[in-house]
Amino acid sequence: MSSRKAEIEIIERYCKGCSICAEFCPTKVLAMDAFVVKVVDADACIACMQCELRCPDFAIKVHKN
Amino acid sequence: MAYDYDKSLRPGKLPHIWCPGCGHGIVMKGLIRAMDTCELDRKNTAIVSGIGCASRISGYIDACTLHTAHGRAAAFATGVKMAKPEMNVIVVGGDGDGTAIGGNHFIHACRRNIDMTYVIMNNFIYGMTGGQFSPCTPTGDKASTTVYGNPDPVFDISKLAIGAGATFVARTTAFHATQIDKLIAEGIKHKGMSIIEVIDDCPTTYGRRNQFRSVIDMMKRLKDMAVPVAAAAKMTAEQLDGKMLTGVLHKEVRPEYTEQYAKIIDLAKSA
Numbered sequence: 189m190s191s192r193k194a195e196i197e198i199i200e201r202y203c204k205g206c207s208i209c210a211e212f213c214p215t216k217v218l219a220m221d222a223f224v225v226k227v228v229d230a231d232a233c234i235a236c237m238q239c240e241l242r243c244p245d246f247a248i249k250v251h252k253n
Numbered sequence: 254m255a256y257d258y259d260k261s262l263r264p265g266k267l268p269h270i271w272c273p274g275c276g277h278g279i280v281m282k283g284l285i286r287a288m289d290t291c292e293l294d295r296k297n298t299a300i301v302s303g304i305g306c307a308s309r310i311s312g313y314i315d316a317c318t319l320h321t322a323h324g325r326a327a328a329f330a331t332g333v334k335m336a337k338p339e340m341n342v343i344v345v346g347g348d349g350d351g352t353a354i355g356g357n358h359f360i361h362a363c364r365r366n367i368d369m370t371y372v373i374m375n376n377f378i379y380g381m382t383g384g385q386f387s388p389c390t391p392t393g394d395k396a397s398t399t400v401y402g403n404p405d406p407v408f409d410i411s412k413l414a415i416g417a418g419a420t421f422v423a424r425t426t427a428f429h430a431t432q433i434d435k436l437i438a439e440g441i442k443h444k445g446m447s448i449i450e451v452i453d454d455c456p457t458t459y460g461r462r463n464q465f466r467s468v469i470d471m472m473k474r475l476k477d478m479a480v481p482v483a484a485a486a487k488m489t490a491e492q493l494d495g496k497m498l499t500g501v502l503h504k505e506v507r508p509e510y511t512e513q514y515a516k517i518i519d520l521a522k523s524a
Contacts, residue, residue: 197255201268202267202268204268204272204273204274205273206273206274206456206468207274207467207468207469208274208468208469208472211469211472212472240255240256241279241282241430241431242279242430243278243279244271244274244275244276244277244278244279244282245267245268245269245271245273245278246258246262246267246268246269246278246282247268249255249256250255251254251255252254
């Protein structure tokens, strides 16, 4: 069992790089890498689900631990 | 667990056609969550749309769907509901589709108070056809057909719906993602015509013509312009200038159209 609150799955094929998730992430877990979002600080995730909720492209799934 | 949207989507349809940062995807997710909240049987739910970016939702959600002529979604949906009153009918479309080309169908569906839920995504522009101004484009703003600024006053979709006789009218924005599904679910449960206006962003054809540097700028503006109904009651007219009221704006109980029509059928049979 991981100590992380959640695992973030990014479906890169669906991501269009709008950056809404990275902007509204309260703990800056996500950041843009060219045109696709990446997880840069997985340990900081508080499992608030904002990124999954706001992603217009169905590209983020947050699996709570 | 991550929310399971896949079960409600037709396989192989993603990625969808909407531009990066377009709020229609956020609204579609909200609609799926609302359908789950209301435990709608997708085999007994019709999603009807006209033409436009927002109208593509009917192609993605795995339910009984009807993708119809421009502006005619409310008319087709009325037909579906009259033929099968037991069916749940949800209409999706944009501001141009619903209030310009389909304005007449929209107001008369409201007037009849037929039991359906109309989710109207207002992104202030005709997006799909190339950024022409719609009746919802703010005065002074630029579109591909108003390069010097739009001289027209704006339609307030929610006020139009209330005036035309819709019995449930609510408004939210694409920024307020959790409110979208709550209001749509409330609209689905309401017996009669429910209008849910979602103020949306179109970064491609509206945003870049109107000094929005990014999708994030547009999202922040949606956040800033929204004022909940309860908070607005304590604000002055000056403070409310340029703001949009959000939440449930109007709710009343009035006889529903298909029920009234069933009585006419009974009368005709007994005559």
